[in-house]
Amino acid sequence: DTGVSQDPRHKITKRGQNVTFRCDPISEHNRLYWYRQTLGQGPEFLTYFQNEAQLEKSRLLSDRFSAERPKGSFSTLEIQHTEQGDSAMYLCASSLRQDGYTFGSGTRLTVV
Amino acid sequence: AQKITQTQPGMFVQEKEAVTLDCTYDTSDQSYGLFWYKQPSSGEMIFLIYQGSYDEQNATEGRYSLNFQKARKSANLVISASQLGDSAMYFCAMREGSGTGFQKLVFGTGTRLLVSP
Numbered sequence: 001d002t003g004v005s006q007d008p009r010h011k012i013t014k015r016g017q018n019v020t021f022r023c024d025p026i027s028e029h030n031r032l033y034w035y036r037q038t039l040g041q042g043p044e045f046l047t048y049f050q051n052e053a054q055l056e057k058s059r060l061l062s063d064r065f066s067a068e069r070p071k072g073s074f075s076t077l078e079i080q081h082t083e084q085g086d087s088a089m090y091l092c093a094s095s096l097r098q099d100g101y102t103f104g105s106g107t108r109l110t111v112v
Numbered sequence: 113a114q115k116i117t118q119t120q121p122g123m124f125v126q127e128k129e130a131v132t133l134d135c136t137y138d139t140s141d142q143s144y145g146l147f148w149y150k151q152p153s154s155g156e157m158i159f160l161i162y163q164g165s166y167d168e169q170n171a172t173e174g175r176y177s178l179n180f181q182k183a184r185k186s187a188n189l190v191i192s193a194s195q196l197g198d199s200a201m202y203f204c205a206m207r208e209g210s211g212t213g214f215q216k217l218v219f220g221t222g223t224r225l226l227v228s229p
Contacts, residue, residue, distance in 0.1 A: 035217075040221070041222075042203050042205070042219030042220050042221055042222055043203075043217075043219050044219070045216040045217065048214055048216070055214055056214050056216070089155055091155075091157060093157070101147075102159065103149075103158075103159075104156065105154060105155050105156040106155040106156065106157075108155065
């Protein structure tokens, strides 16, 4: 499979629980992005990695959110103490250049 | 200020007809890129077409073409010969800046296209 993989596809969690999502980018892509998409909206940027370095973080990424890309390959996005407002689709994308984004299928999070 | 505006929440088209999805953008940069993505109900964002701000020709990719009017700051997507499988959400997005520094994509709110038989 040469696409961007995200796991899990769906996650239902109780408010207050921690969740972690995984993204496996296209293997030769050194840039990795996380976006969040709420109902009826377009995706909004959360954070960006170039190789293992997290170079940009949006103000949307509160202290409860943390993202890592330890070896410059896969990435994880963790949300601690989830709130109902965290319910959204979390999309991962990767690229080799600025104009070559490839998105994954996303992880749909529902906080109940 | 809204960077990307998609004024059509929903559009209907009959199979085999052409349809235009509107997108206007706002930027003060000279160098930027415009993208269109398709998002079916499965959730994946599928890249359709890209137009750079310095490209003189309108971009085309198969049945997709981008009507780029720089002075009007519009980048409308034209889908020719619509197919039932074209039913999906369509997002216009802009990347500002150039070079090796980071530039995020900013998306519009999308247009839902429904193709009827």
